[in-house]
Amino acid sequence: MLKLQIYFSPEFLKDDAQVLNIVTDHNKAVGYLAFLLEENKKKMYVYGSLEEEGVSEDFKDLVKPYLQGLMKIKPELEVYTYLSIGGKKVEMEMEKE
Structure with missing residues (x-):
């Protein structure tokens, strides 16, 4: 089975x-x-x-650094997240620097 690669594609900015x-x-x-x-x-x-669901780790690996980058730009922000994979909620540990 081939491994899927996933990427962001901007839709609205x-x-x-x-x-x-x-x-x-x-x-x-x-x-x-x-x-x-x-x-x-x-x-x-x-x-x-x-x-x-087969690319859940890739999803986390894609989202986490993006969120951390946004948090660095505006460190005063309180960040609320709701992420789901295949309809199941996903928890991710985010470190604020």
């Missing part, structure tokens, strides 16, 4: 919101990641869903 499709190397959409920033309340909401 604004200063306070982003939607990134998650696509395979064959350009098949298998999920999404969305960010909403509420600047005045210093909160960021991150929602993501992946339908392919």
Whole structure:
């Protein structure tokens, strides 16, 4: 069985919101990641869903550094996440520097 590679494909980008499709190397959409920033309340909401359970570790490896990068840019933000793979909630440990 061939291993799928997954990538972000920007769908919608604004200063306070982003939607990134998650696509395979064959350009098949298998999920999404969305960010909403509420600047005045210093909160960021991150929602993501992946339908392919077989690439769950790749999903975590793709999402975690992206989130950590956003947290470095705006360290004062409180980040709320809800990520799911195949309909099951996924927990990820995030370190703030």
